[in-house]
Amino acid sequence: MVILYILKGRVFVANEDKMFEMMEKLYSEMTSRFDTVEQKFQKANSDMQQGFLKVNSDAARLENNFDTKISALFDGYKQTDSKIDRLETTVNEIAQKVDNQEVEIRVLKAVK
Numbered sequence: 001m002v003i004l005y006i007l008k009g010r011v012f013v014a015n016e017d018k019m020f021e022m023m024e025k026l027y028s029e030m031t032s033r034f035d036t037v038e039q040k041f042q043k044a045n046s047d048m049q050q051g052f053l054k055v056n057s058d059a060a061r062l063e064n065n066f067d068t069k070i071s072a073l074f075d076g077y078k079q080t081d082s083k084i085d086r087l088e089t090t091v092n093e094i095a096q097k098v099d100n101q102e103v104e105i106r107v108l109k110a111v112k
Helices: 016-111
Strands: 002-007 012-014
Touching: none
Parallel strands: none
Antiparallel strands: 002 012
16 A cells, blocks of 8 residues: 655655654654653752752751841840849939938938
């Protein structure tokens, strides 16, 4: 049997054996190209997974680093607040002593 086929705008005549060989060749080329595409997708998928792992690792490291720094800042805030409270207490005690001394001075001046 004779078969007519068109390839790239040209008409060819082939028998069944040649047509089968040509189809096998095309199938082989397509399979090879699909394998190449699949390998590229697998590499891209692997690269993305490695990227995600790195991002997750970096995020965890940064979170740990920020937690440490925030804890240090909060401790510093508590120490500063505690010192301010002690200073306020001291200033109030001194103010009370000054008030008492002013009263004593008035009493002494009045007695003279």
